[in-house]
Amino acid sequence: MIRITLAGCTGWVGKALVAAIAAAPDLELVAGVSRKAAGRDLGEAAGLPANGLPVFAGLADALFVPSDVVIDYTKPDSVKANVLGAIAGSRHVVVGASGMTAEDYAEIDAAAREAGVGVLAAGNFSITATLLRRFAREAVRYVPDVEIIDYASPSKPDTPSGTGRELAETLAAERMAATSKPVAELGGVRETRGGAIGAPHPVQVHSLRMPGFVLSCEAVFGLPDERLVIRHDAGTSAAPYVGGTLLAARRVAEKAGLRRGLDSLMT
Incomplete structure (x- = not known):
C-alpha cells in the first residue's frame, strides 16, 4: 500500500484525486494540505463524504503523518518549498503544480539524489499532452524551427x-539552431516575439490568457513551403490528469533524483 499526502487537496485536480485515491486498492490517502480548508475533514473539504482524514494548513505539519509519497498540486508560490520540504522529509514527490524554472528543477534534482528519493514532475499529466511532447520531440529532430x-x-x-514551459525546455535542449532572425537583432516591439525558454537553442513561447480556454498548447514547426502543428486541448474536467498522476505516484520510487514528464515512464 502506498501512503499519500496530497497538497492542494481542495483544488481543481486535487478534489478529483481524493476520490480516485480512495477508489484505488493499492493507494491510501493519509492527509491533505489546503490553507483554506485547514482543520476540516478531508473528504468533506473535497466535496465528498467525510473520511476522518486531517487537512493541514501547510505541508510541514502534514509530514508528521507517516506517508510514502507527496503529490503536489498547489500554487507557483508554494510548490518549490513544498517539494524541497517533502524531500527533506524523505518522501518521494509527484509534482503537478507549475511555475518552477529549470534552475529550480536542477536544485530539486540535486536534493532528491542526495536524499535518495524520487521526484517526478510533469507540466501536464494527461496522456494526450504527454503524446504532444513525445511527437514534438520526434519532429524537432528533423525540423529545428x-x-x-x-x-x-x-x-x-x-x-x-x-x-x-516543459515542452520548450525539452525542445530547446534537443533541436538545432533555428533559422529565424535572433530577437536581439529585431526592430520594433521585440516582446511580440514571445519569451525565450530553454538552452542551448531557446524556443520562443507565446502565452494567450483569455476566456474560452482551459488549457491548450501547440508546437508549430516550419520548413520552406510547409508547416506542421501539433496541438493538445484540455476540457473543463480534471479527469485527464488523474490517471497519469496516480501512475506517477505508483512508480516515482523506482529511481532517485528528478524525472521530467510522464513520458519518462513510457516504454
Whole structure:
C-alpha cells in the first residue's frame, strides 16, 4: 500500500484525486494540505463524504503523518518549498503544480539524489499532452524551427503554463539552431516575439490568457513551403490528469533524483 499526502487537496485536480485515491486498492490517502480548508475533514473539504482524514494548513505539519509519497498540486508560490520540504522529509514527490524554472528543477534534482528519493514532475499529466511532447520531440529532430503557443484562462496565475514551459525546455535542449532572425537583432516591439525558454537553442513561447480556454498548447514547426502543428486541448474536467498522476505516484520510487514528464515512464 502506498501512503499519500496530497497538497492542494481542495483544488481543481486535487478534489478529483481524493476520490480516485480512495477508489484505488493499492493507494491510501493519509492527509491533505489546503490553507483554506485547514482543520476540516478531508473528504468533506473535497466535496465528498467525510473520511476522518486531517487537512493541514501547510505541508510541514502534514509530514508528521507517516506517508510514502507527496503529490503536489498547489500554487507557483508554494510548490518549490513544498517539494524541497517533502524531500527533506524523505518522501518521494509527484509534482503537478507549475511555475518552477529549470534552475529550480536542477536544485530539486540535486536534493532528491542526495536524499535518495524520487521526484517526478510533469507540466501536464494527461496522456494526450504527454503524446504532444513525445511527437514534438520526434519532429524537432528533423525540423529545428519551432515555436510554442500556450493558451489558458484569464485567471491562470503563471505564464507560460507548466505544459508550455516543459515542452520548450525539452525542445530547446534537443533541436538545432533555428533559422529565424535572433530577437536581439529585431526592430520594433521585440516582446511580440514571445519569451525565450530553454538552452542551448531557446524556443520562443507565446502565452494567450483569455476566456474560452482551459488549457491548450501547440508546437508549430516550419520548413520552406510547409508547416506542421501539433496541438493538445484540455476540457473543463480534471479527469485527464488523474490517471497519469496516480501512475506517477505508483512508480516515482523506482529511481532517485528528478524525472521530467510522464513520458519518462513510457516504454
